[in-house]
Amino acid sequence: MLGLPDHVTACLFDLDGVLTQTARVHNAAWARTFDDFLQRHAALTGEPFRPYDPAADYNRYVDGRQRADGVRTFLASRGITLPEGHPDDPPGADTVNGVGNRKNVVLLQRIRTDGVQPYAGSVDYLHAAQRAGLRRAVVSASANCADVVMAAGLSPLLEVRVDGVVARQRGLRGKPFPDTFLAAAEAFGVRPEQAAVFEDALAGVAAGRAGGFGYVIGVDRVGQADDLRAHGADVVVRDLAELLTAADPPRPRAGGAGSTEGAAT
Structure with missing residues (x-):
């Protein structure tokens, strides 16, 4: 149980505030x-x-x-x-x-x-996603993303990195535009609706919604749960560990990007 809809095959994680305590x-x-x-x-x-x-x-x-x-x-x-x-x-x-x-x-x-400390719940979630065979990318606006990921010991758990350096090289617009998340999904060869976005920033959640991603998880570290939902989060958690202990599978918001109603199968 990863707290994700069945159609999600890739996880796209923001870095600061989601995976690491660098926010x-x-x-x-x-x-x-x-x-x-x-x-x-x-x-x-x-x-x-x-x-x-x-x-x-x-x-x-x-x-x-x-x-x-x-x-x-x-x-x-x-x-x-x-x-x-x-x-x-x-x-x-x-x-x-x-x-x-x-x-x-x-x-x-x-x-x-x-130094750099990862969130323990996020490390547990990355390991669980890896065991489940889900693809895993870090999508960050930071130009220091590679150094932070390495310092936090997360490199073996992440397959793709789309960060501020990559965005500048490829001319990708930053969040709240969805360009960097779309680039990560493309790297895995999956459609946006097959990927979940994990974000603590309002601009990042808005980017996930704008990109038509299959599920948008808001991570509330600072008490802005309502704002995260208003910007497009399907669900809001305080830590990714909550998704590992969810009693019931989540349901995307009605008519949202993650909804499978009327979708081709």
């Missing part, structure tokens, strides 16, 4: 980066300094998005527009890419200091 590390890195920028911006413009909110701002504007998209979306919420710059801009540059690269420097420092 809080990302959030701390964003907080330091944005607050440094906002303080400098306030000093230059005379506007009051309003710090980044690690709860509301992270979940609404940053979580699940590619790095540059997170910078652009958050700053737009504050009425700030920066030039795009270039992917190799120095971390001190006041460009979208420069701010994003500064965040990455801070993130890597914290990862080296604190």
Whole structure:
């Protein structure tokens, strides 16, 4: 029992907040980066300094998005527009890419200091999915996905990786667009309706719904279950271990992407 409909043959997992406990590390890195920028911006413009909110701002504007998209979306919420710059801009540059690269420097420092811990329930779920013969991919907006997966010891349990590096190389749009999830399903040779998406981010859940995937599991680590459902989750759990102990098979929402009503067999 994996808590999935019978027609699902592939599992597409987000990384931060679903498989690994790195969402809080990302959030701390964003907080330091944005607050440094906002303080400098306030000093230059005379506007009051309003710090980044690690709860509301992270979940609404940053979580699940590619790095540059997170910078652009958050700053737009504050009425700030920066030039795009270039992917190799120095971390001190006041460009979208420069701010994003500064965040990455801070993130890597914290990862080296604190390490990476996977969620025990997620490790158990990956092992169960492997034993059941389900295909397993990690789909992350992070350009550091490969390093985090390796540091967490999850490499043997994941067959395909579609991350920020792959997205940039292939010109894939980031979440809430479904491009990266669709690329992972394509790598397995399965149709979207045969794959399940596991996401803790609102943008990621929306991407799973937009892509017509067979089942969308929202993972609620921060108390946003209602928002995850509103963005398209078929079911919401606090930890993947709950799916292993589900008493009854799940039923996709009526008329949703996972519904088999009227489908060809």
